[in-house]
Amino acid sequence: MGTLKIKNLLVRSNVGFEPHIRDYQQDLLVTISICYNSLLEEGSDDPKDAIDLNLMVKEIMGRAESGHFNLIEAFTRMILDTVLEEGRVDRAEVEVKKVKSIQFSGELSFSLSGTNG
Template sequence: MATIFIKDLLLRTQVGFNPHELGKKQDLVLNISINYLTQGEELSDEPGEALDYREICKQIIALVEGNSFNLLEKVANDVADLILSIPRVQSVEIEVDKPHALRFARSVSFSLSKTTRQ
């Protein structure tokens, strides 16, 4: 088992349900931990055998920035489901931060862990 971390992925999307949030894109910061089964890439050094985190990141960007959400919980769940659809992935942990969501706080975040059913 191996882990890839995607740290501080800054995205913009419509998120929130309060009147002042509707129709406006806001920043979200995602931190993602992907636990997956290796296929010998740690021994062979062959890029074609590695989990393609660049492609995963592109899919996450398209998902989040191409939709609108009411809740951080839904963002985290949709991203987790996307990542878990990759056959080698065993589990994922996601934290979604919404900077400046509260007046006196740097951010508000929601964290979610999901695993594949085996």
């Protein structure tokens, strides 16, 4: 069992329900941990045997940029569901950070985890 991690992926989306936030995309930092059976890749060293992270990231970014989310929780759920669409993923965890979203706070973050099966 191996774990792939994508750290601090910069994603732009509309996340928020207050009028001064609703109409503007903001930068969000996303960290994704993907647990899966990696024995095939470990043995073959063949890129076609690997999970296509580029395709996964493009799908996440497309859904994020075209969507609007009132809450960071719903945005995080969308990303987790996108990751779990990859059938080889056994378990995943997603953390989304909104920088400077609360007065006097450095960041706000929310994490979700889920499994396939």
